[in-house]
Amino acid sequence: MFDLVVRNGLVCDGTGQPARLGSVAISGSRIAAIGPEVGVDVGAARRVIDAAGLVIAPGFIDPHTHFDAQLSWDGLATPSLEHGVTTVIPGNCSLSLAPLRAEHREFLGAAFRQIEELPKSAFDAGLRFTWQTFGEYREAIAPKLGLNNAPLVGHSLLRLYVLGLASRDRASTPEELRALADCLRQCLDEGALGLSTSFVDVDHEFRPVPCRLGTLGELDALCAVLGERGRPLQLVPEFWDADLLATRIDQLAELSLRHQIPITFSPLFESRAMPGLVARTLERLELQAARGARIQAQMQTRPVDMTFDLRGLNAVFSSMPTWMGILLSGQDATRRAFADPATRKKLAAETDTAPMPLALSFSLAETRLTGAKGADAADLGRTLGELARERGRHPAEVLMDVSLAEDLDARFTATDLAQADEPAIGPALRHPQVQIGAGDGGAHVARFATCGDTGHLFARYVRARRAMTLEEACKRVSADVADFWGIPDRGQLAKGQVADLVVFDAATIDRGPEELAFDLPDGGTSFRFVRRSIGIREVVVGGESVYRDGEGYTDVRRGEWIAGRGR
Amino acid sequence: MRSNPTPSAAIAPPSGPPSPPAPVRRYVLPLAGEDWQGLLARLAAAGEAELALDALLAWNPHLAYRPPSNPLTPLDIVFLEGPRTGPR
Numbered sequence: 185m186f187d188l189v190v191r192n193g194l195v196c197d198g199t200g201q202p203a204r205l206g207s208v209a210i211s212g213s214r215i216a217a218i219g220p221e222v223g224v225d226v227g228a229a230r231r232v233i234d235a236a237g238l239v240i241a242p243g244f245i246d247p248h249t250h251f252d253a254q255l256s257w258d259g260l261a262t263p264s265l266e267h268g269v270t271t272v273i274p275g276n277c278s279l280s281l282a283p284l285r286a287e288h289r290e291f292l293g294a295a296f297r298q299i300e301e302l303p304k305s306a307f308d309a310g311l312r313f314t315w316q317t318f319g320e321y322r323e324a325i326a327p328k329l330g331l332n333n334a335p336l337v338g339h340s341l342l343r344l345y346v347l348g349l350a351s352r353d354r355a356s357t358p359e360e361l362r363a364l365a366d367c368l369r370q371c372l373d374e375g376a377l378g379l380s381t382s383f384v385d386v387d388h389e390f391r392p393v394p395c396r397l398g399t400l401g402e403l404d405a406l407c408a409v410l411g412e413r414g415r416p417l418q419l420v421p422e423f424w425d426a427d428l429l430a431t432r433i434d435q436l437a438e439l440s441l442r443h444q445i446p447i448t449f450s451p452l453f454e455s456r457a458m459p460g461l462v463a464r465t466l467e468r469l470e471l472q473a474a475r476g477a478r479i480q481a482q483m484q485t486r487p488v489d490m491t492f493d494l495r496g497l498n499a500v501f502s503s504m505p506t507w508m509g510i511l512l513s514g515q516d517a518t519r520r521a522f523a524d525p526a527t528r529k530k531l532a533a534e535t536d537t538a539p540m541p542l543a544l545s546f547s548l549a550e551t552r553l554t555g556a557k558g559a560d561a562a563d564l565g566r567t568l569g570e571l572a573r574e575r576g577r578h579p580a581e582v583l584m585d586v587s588l589a590e591d592l593d594a595r596f597t598a599t600d601l602a603q604a605d606e607p608a609i610g611p612a613l614r615h616p617q618v619q620i621g622a623g624d625g626g627a628h629v630a631r632f633a634t635c636g637d638t639g640h641l642f643a644r645y646v647r648a649r650r651a652m653t654l655e656e657a658c659k660r661v662s663a664d665v666a667d668f669w670g671i672p673d674r675g676q677l678a679k680g681q682v683a684d685l686v687v688f689d690a691a692t693i694d695r696g697p698e699e700l701a702f703d704l705p706d707g708g709t710s711f712r713f714v715r716r717s718i719g720i721r722e723v724v725v726g727g728e729s730v731y732r733d734g735e736g737y738t739d740v741r742r743g744e745w746i747a748g749r750g751r
Numbered sequence: 752m753r754s755n756p757t758p759s760a761a762i763a764p765p766s767g768p769p770s771p772p773a774p775v776r777r778y779v780l781p782l783a784g785e786d787w788q789g790l791l792a793r794l795a796a797a798g799e800a801e802l803a804l805d806a807l808l809a810w811n812p813h814l815a816y817r818p819p820s821n822p823l824t825p826l827d828i829v830f831l832e833g834p835r836t837g838p839r
Contacts, residue, residue, distance in 0.1 A: 354783060354784065355783035355784075355825060383826055383827075386820075386821055389820060390818055390820045390821055391820045391821060392821055392822075392824050396824045396826055397783070397824055397825070398825065398826065399780075399783060399825040399826070400780060400825070400826060403826070422813055422828070425813060427775050427776055427830070427834060428813060428828055430775045431774065431775060431776070431778060431828050432828070434771065434772065434774065437771070438771075468772070468775075471769070471772045472772070474768075474769050475768045475769050475770075475771065476768055503816075505816065508818075539812075
């Protein structure tokens, strides 16, 4: 007898082959049979899901997340799971939560919160560090998992563990380098899927994250360890500059070829601010792929939107030194600066002349007021350009006026900063050196919703644009990701595979509108943006339903810790 | 009618992995702990005496606009020439 049969659906098995009407039968946590309806005796099943008119696909795999902290209080990584994501890869960008000595928790917490933009109140309320080694971390998190977790170990964490706080200041000695390699081996043995690093990130004190103090020789030595096991490397390059990106790709190609490892970087943005960057990057990746290098750029499907306030620094001001200096100097100094006529004039002028920040196509005039409680609440939804014309002021002055009136709590939203040109993005999402990812799940929670990228893929690039077929889209977010990262027994619907699958309506699947949610573990002190799923009927992890449309999440926790395969 | 092999096909080398592509721009990586003055001195000793700090900063805005808390690091790419124009 089967434990579960998902019957009479359109099976997109993750191979990209044409979908066929059929059923999937599950025994325990594995797929026991798959095929046309007639091949499965549904009478011999403990439970049946009727998928008539629906798609049955492998569970989606999200390769770029920062769910590290969230998984300690929410083993479902909500609401990603309800969008069909059954496996997440956290620990990206050099930052994981292990290995971590007790004396470094405060530093790591501050850096992690700054870089991944997590509220301190939620982080402190929800996260209890009870581990030091990667194995202890696994023991603490694994029992809570409702979806599969395949974490990377961060290069910054390795350096912090071996060099201590000196890792923020200097390169490793030969002896320390051997210890770093041994530490990486131990983390891989204890459950890390691969390694992540960064060439660009700064910590809460705007100092380079520890991995950036390493040398290329150090990175090469760590890649040699990855090569022993065929494990992947993820990194953040200077994604906003085509020459820098091409130069990084050349360096990465040598590492990939020398150690025979897959390497992925994120993000790759299509943006009006950097015309031609994507084409040049893909051309470089093709050149290196022809040499045998295995490098993929991660591209997110959703447009880059960003909500910000002026209580602290945010990315849209990163190319404006005067703004940066003021926003970094504290809220009292910001209030004084915004009230000072000479400073206001200088700040307004800077918004007219500054280069685009981080390849983002940012326009203050097109930025909307989206959060205000006082007199300006009447203008919610309107652009700063509209308000500036009406009030006879510069858009930057409106920004400062509204912020002062709201005691810096006013919120503003800039949309379509990148990834908005669908005709250009569609072909890139199909490129063999591009991986659909870079979504940042679990991070930047008060800036934008990081969930629902797969719904957006099906809604915009399959259904609306017809840039790829349903079958190809399923393959791109399941089997292709599993193959690149070496995730065993997942990514396809086939006999013997782990039964992670999603049942959805191809005619309606989408992401819902961005909503505020006060569900972080600090009791509503802070908020996050979320998007609910549309068109997802059922999500199955390890053979058990974890989410059902209309009913919500079940109590089942069948998520596994995935340590990857290798040589 | 059967065509003759083209001259290029006739003299094609044995197949193998293509050579690395030429760098998009000349660059160096700083040494651990090296600042701009130290880098310039090292470049001068290597025969790059004509390079000036102003030029390096202009060719490397990703480094030039950093705050003092975020100095040169050993993994930074420092371009030794400006962007090239035309097709690459």
